[in-house]
Amino acid sequence: MTGQASTQPRASAAFGLWADPVLVLGLAALWLTLAIVFNGEPGVDLAVSRLFFLQFPCPEGWPQPVCGAFTFSSSGVWTVLREIFHYVPIAAAAVVAALLARDLSAGQRLSEPRPLYSLTALAAFLAGPGLLVNLLLKEHWGRPRPVSTDIFGGDLPFVPAGQWSDACASNCSFVSGEASAVFWLICLIPLLPARWRRRGAPLIVAIAVFTAGLRVAFGGHYLSDVVLGGLSTLLVFAALAWLSSSLVRAMARP
Secondary structure, eight states: OHHHHHHHHHHHTTTGGGGOHHHHHHHHHHHHHHHHHHHHOHHHHHHHHHTTEEEOOOOTTOSSSOOEEEGGGGOHHHHHHHHHHHHHHHHHHHHHHHHHHHHHHTTOOTTSHHHHHHHHHHHHHIIIIIIIIIIIIHHHSOOOOGGGBGGGTSSBOOOOTTOOOSSOOSSOSSSOHHHHHHHGGGGGGGGSOHHHHHHHHHHHHHHHHHHHHHHHHTTSSOHHHHHHHHHHHHHHHHHHHHHHHHHHHHHHOO
């Protein structure tokens, strides 16, 4: 029992700051605060999206009041980069799953630090980008994407962040699925070998921010969609890390 008891406390500390309930509450408060700010100041979303929108005169008889395009979406280079980064989180999840399988086959227990962290990260990937964002929010919140609104040449109304609408029927703008997935990579930084962490962490953060920015530049999402999408995944992971850590501590009690 002594060996098991000593393993459990080490496992409960596997997440470090991620398992701190203060961080969970802080991320939740930040998400809610930003949602309120973006909802109350919709001009922020519009101003950022306009930076990437090229307006031009509409043809005679055109039914929409505004004509134009998000020019980044028609660039071959940016489109290829977007496709590459779109699949990076899926590839990373496959690597984490493979490492978890290797650790378990080598005799490690799920209560040990690395297997526990890997399993929690995979659960967060399914629960955050998968369930919360893509199956719930994007399918049922109804916020039209920028490119679909009449402000940017579409035929749907603009809807502020966080406001439910029936204007969009499916695969809508709130929140960004790609931003939520790519920000999940930040949760994997502690799994990097220690010698890679110092250089790998800034690179991962840069990839997350760049990919989220491309969604805004393409007219696929507003700034609020990518910010709240990324925060959603970090919040889900922190909550699951806290829950996993709490369960391990409970199991360690005599």
